[in-house]
Amino acid sequence: MRLPYNGQEVLCVISEAVVDSSCCGSADFTSALVPGYLVRWQAEMNKDGFPVSEVEPISDRKARGRIKKLIQETEHVSQVEFW
Secondary structure (H helix, E strand, C coil), X not given: CEEEECCEEEXXXXXXXXXXXXXXXXXXXXXXXXXXXXXXXXXXXXXXXXEEEEEECCCCHHXXXXXXXXXXXXXXXXXXXXX
């Protein structure tokens, strides 16, 4: 997903996994992976024909904290990781 933040867009990948076992029932886990600020959206194609976007890593700790909080509040994920 593309998340507006402070005049830029943040690229964010949301994932969900469900674990099931015969003894304990099921549980789900949601997380977000943030590659960085979106520089160019689907700017080119890779050799397999899939679109590739250009991102800039988010190195500012305060910005990371605010983005993490925003993602957790809006997407209800339990974990947010930055590349």
